[in-house]
Amino acid sequence: MIELNVKEYSNKLKELNVDHYVVEHPYFKEVEDVLNYCKLTFENGASTLIFKVDYGYIAVIRRDDCKVNLEKLKKAAKTTLLTMATNKEFSSLTGLEPGSARIYIPQVVKTFLDKKIFEKKYVQAGSGSFTSSINYKTSDLINLPNSTIVDVGFIKSASDSILKSHYSILTGITPSGSGEVHIGNYLGAVVPFLELQKQADKVYFFIADLHALTTIQKRDEMQRNVENLVLSYLAFGIDTNKVVFYRQSDIPQHTELQSILNNITPLSLIKRAHAYKDKLQKGTNPEDINMGLFSYPILMAADILLYDPDYVPVGDDQKQHIEITRDVGGFFNKTYGKTFNLPDIFNMKESARLIGTDGKRKMSKSLNNYIAVFAEEKIIRKQVMSCFTDPNRIKATDPGRVDGNPIFTYHRLLNDDKKEVKDLENRYEKGTVADVEVKEKLFQAILTKFKKERELYSQLKTNPERIKMILQSGAAKARLQASKKMMEVREKIGITNKYSSFSYEK
Numbered sequence: 001m002i003e004l005n006v007k008e009y010s011n012k013l014k015e016l017n018v019d020h021y022v023v024e025h026p027y028f029k030e031v032e033d034v035l036n037y038c039k040l041t042f043e044n045g046a047s048t049l050i051f052k053v054d055y056g057y058i059a060v061i062r063r064d065d066c067k068v069n070l071e072k073l074k075k076a077a078k079t080t081l082l083t084m085a086t087n088k089e090f091s092s093l094t095g096l097e098p099g100s101a102r103i104y105i106p107q108v109v110k111t112f113l114d115k116k117i118f119e120k121k122y123v124q125a126g127s128g129s130f131t132s133s134i135n136y137k138t139s140d141l142i143n144l145p146n147s148t149i150v151d152v153g154f155i156k157s158a159s160d161s162i163l164k165s166h167y168s169i170l171t172g173i174t175p176s177g178s179g180e181v182h183i184g185n186y187l188g189a190v191v192p193f194l195e196l197q198k199q200a201d202k203v204y205f206f207i208a209d210l211h212a213l214t215t216i217q218k219r220d221e222m223q224r225n226v227e228n229l230v231l232s233y234l235a236f237g238i239d240t241n242k243v244v245f246y247r248q249s250d251i252p253q254h255t256e257l258q259s260i261l262n263n264i265t266p267l268s269l270i271k272r273a274h275a276y277k278d279k280l281q282k283g284t285n286p287e288d289i290n291m292g293l294f295s296y297p298i299l300m301a302a303d304i305l306l307y308d309p310d311y312v313p314v315g316d317d318q319k320q321h322i323e324i325t326r327d328v329g330g331f332f333n334k335t336y337g338k339t340f341n342l343p344d345i346f347n348m349k350e351s352a353r354l355i356g357t358d359g360k361r362k363m364s365k366s367l368n369n370y371i372a373v374f375a376e377e378k379i380i381r382k383q384v385m386s387c388f389t390d391p392n393r394i395k396a397t398d399p400g401r402v403d404g405n406p407i408f409t410y411h412r413l414l415n416d417d418k419k420e421v422k423d424l425e426n427r428y429e430k431g432t433v434a435d436v437e438v439k440e441k442l443f444q445a446i447l448t449k450f451k452k453e454r455e456l457y458s459q460l461k462t463n464p465e466r467i468k469m470i471l472q473s474g475a476a477k478a479r480l481q482a483s484k485k486m487m488e489v490r491e492k493i494g495i496t497n498k499y500s501s502f503s504y505e506k
């Protein structure tokens with residue numbers, strides 16, 4: 001083993017004239033956890049991939065939001081053999097544990113630096129240890145021995161994850177908190193949904209009103225929130241000719257299936273669920289947690305499994321719920337024979353977990369750290385103006401940090417005037433623009449981005465009869481599918497027999 005500790009490695013980088021700084025963090029094995037902890041997104045991270053080629057091993061450094069085009073790499077590396085090193089090969093070559101790869105690996109014949117790395121001033125990557133990472137100045141990476149710049153990376157997009165040529169999708173949103181849709185919902189769930197709906201064979205979208213009962217127990221609030229969400233999602237361009245759009249409470253089969261799934265779900269699985277664990281961590285007495293919250297993941301599994309979707313477009317915060325759905329569906333299939341399709345999560349890495357305006361936690365309705373899409377202009381302005389920026393920047397003339405700064409994260413994702421974003425970033429880094437100008441421009445960019453949707457929202461609000469018809473027709477179609485599935489479930493679990501006369505209402 002050739003283990004160099006982080007200090008020695010850092011000294012080596014200095015010798016090679018690679019400017020860098022070490023960032024310490026808790027023990028993390030996953031890149032995603034490190035980046036989340038450091039409030040960075042995938043585009044700010046980089047990883048080293050080791051490949052076996054005709055003449056030994058090579059390293060490829062690519063940004064974490066990119067994939068490598070293997071054909072292009074083969075050409076650039078002038079090799080016919082190109083296989084990824086196994087964990088064992090990696091460790092015996094580098095002396096490091098798999099997953100802790102450094103950017104400088106002296107044992108490789110050549111290091112290929114993907115071009116996209118240089119779009120960032122710094123990228124964060126491995127240090128050889130799971131408790132620290134290193135921020136490398138990208139323009140210095142070319143000082144690494146035997147390194148060369150290549151154009152082999154491409155940004156992973158939504159369509160890369162689609163494996164099936166025919167697929168169905170389903171997703172939902174809970175009318176909790178203020179019942180408003182925020183830019184986190186838009187980027188994390190609406191954009192992937194709109195992307196998927198174009199090609200999908202079947203599409204289900206519902207308002208999870210029964211889920212909201214865990215926190216909303218006032219009739220007026222529930223009614224207001226549901227209306228808000230229905231109007232918001234229609235205004236986003238849900239294609240109601242294609243999408244089955246409905247309210248969860250209009251389909252009693254969701255709760256019926258939940259009660260059946262309760263019986264095959266181990267308690268230990270639900271005890272690990274984030275929503276429940278978060279409450280415990282915040283000091284809530286387990287005796288005071290309502291059963292709705294506790295069994296939330298089982299209702300969610302029922303919501304999904306009834307419709308056999310292939311993909312569920314949701315943000316990262318719902319990832320665990322989709323895993324639980326797969327587990328619960330799998331237990332049922334194992335016990336009673338194949339009944340449910342086990343779906344995959346679908347999202348776009350760069351916006352799957354949007355940071356909130358407090359700069360600390362994910363954007364969320366209940367944390368009040370959000371920017372609403374359909375609120376009055378003065379409210380949106382206030383939300384934008386209250387956004388956390390670079391805390392080390394006291395005056396407008398101080399150079400500021402753009403990466404990991406929420407206001408710039410939002411600019412990059414929502415401001416369609418890319419030239420303006422670049423200009424603001426440059427001026428911010430030099431200290432020639434005030435925070436207030438950056439925020440004002442973001443506010444204007446949000447209004448421009450959602451102009452059409454905001455107008456449509458107001459129009460729809462004046463036509464409740466039309467909305468009612470859309471939801472009625474959605475519920476009728478959803479009930480048809482849900483009834484079909486539930487008849488199959490009833491049959492499998494042995495509830496139906498020669499004496500049964502039950503059938504679902506059409």
Ligand code: TYM
Binds near residue numbers: 171187363
């Ligand atoms: P909800 O209402 O909290 O959020 C709706 C959608 O928005 C995504 N989202 C985010 N994405 C990126 N960054 C953020 N900061 C952010 N905040 C929210 C969520 O991941 C979600 O996709 N339990 C679900 C609703 C639900 C559901 C389902 C979804 C009930 N049953 C079945 C899919 C399938 C929820 O409360 O989402």
